[in-house]
Amino acid sequence: MQNTETEYRHVIQRCKDLFLKKNKDYGTAWRILRLPSITDQIYIKAQRIRTLQETGVNRVGEGIEPEFVGIINYCVMALIQLHLLTDSRTDIPTDELDKLYDEQIGRVIDLLFAKNHDYGEAWRDMRVSSMTDIILMKLLRTKQIEDNQGNTLVSEGVEANYMDMINYAVFCLIKLTI
Numbered sequence: 584m585q586n587t588e589t590e591y592r593h594v595i596q597r598c599k600d601l602f603l604k605k606n607k608d609y610g611t612a613w614r615i616l617r618l619p620s621i622t623d624q625i626y627i628k629a630q631r632i633r634t635l636q637e638t639g640v641n642r643v644g645e646g647i648e649p650e651f652v653g654i655i656n657y658c659v660m661a662l663i664q665l666h667l668l669t670d671s672r673t674d675i676p677t678d679e680l681d682k683l684y685d686e687q688i689g690r691v692i693d694l695l696f697a698k699n700h701d702y703g704e705a706w707r708d709m710r711v712s713s714m715t716d717i718i719l720m721k722l723l724r725t726k727q728i729e730d731n732q733g734n735t736l737v738s739e740g741v742e743a744n745y746m747d748m749i750n751y752a753v754f755c756l757i758k759l760t761i
Contacts, residue, residue, distance in 0.1 A: 587699060587704065590757045590761075591692065591753055594655075594753045594756045595655075595688055595692075597756075598652050598655045598656055598659075599685075601652060601656065602656045602659065603677065603681065603684075606680055607677070610674060611673060611675045611680065614664070614672065614673040614674075614675065615673055616660075616664070618661055618664055618665070618741065619726070619729045621657055621660055621661045621664065622661070622722060622725050622726055622729060622741075623726075624653075624657050625653075625654050625657045625658060625661075625722060625748065626719075626726070628651075628653045628654050629654060629715060629718045629719050629722055630719070631650055632647050632650045633712075633715050633716070633719060635650075636711075636715060647711075647759065648756060648759055648760075651752045651753075651755050651756050651759075652752075654718065654748060654749075654752040655752045655753065655756075658745040658748050659684055659749070661741070661745045662687040662690075662691075662745055662746070663680075663683050663684070663687060665741075665742055666683065666686070666687065667683075688749075691746045691749050691750060694746050694747075694750065695753075698750070706751075706754040707758075709754075711758050711759060714752075714754055715755065717747075717751055718748050718751050721747055721748050722744075722748070724744055725741050725744045725745070728740060729741065
């Protein structure tokens, strides 16, 4: 597990660095997005990954890894949006955004360690393509929950799905870079 934590934190630092650099370029314009719009952005990235995996043809130039980074960062945006649900600001200062990113990732890492313990690092034996499919399934679940105005009978809500998608995307990046 020690190796997993080191690898995980390395991937997250890479994602956070890009997130903060884009914040310097664009600010927090993403705050205008409703959760379903963020979910659709994540869906676009996951669907592109699957298309690249299936066809092997890349006409845009960016590969699979930047798309997994995008999934992670859009999921963090969604978690921040959920955290700031009643906060209508569209401009969040960088130092506050930095803390919000760390808070949300801290919660996700806690979930990782709990699940990783119970599942015995099963993700290490999974294929990246299978984890991509799981991310897509979680996106379809999230879209269904959003279409039902957040109402579920027995299922976890959108927050748990965003957190799981982050973890699967991090696992994919770890597997792609080892």
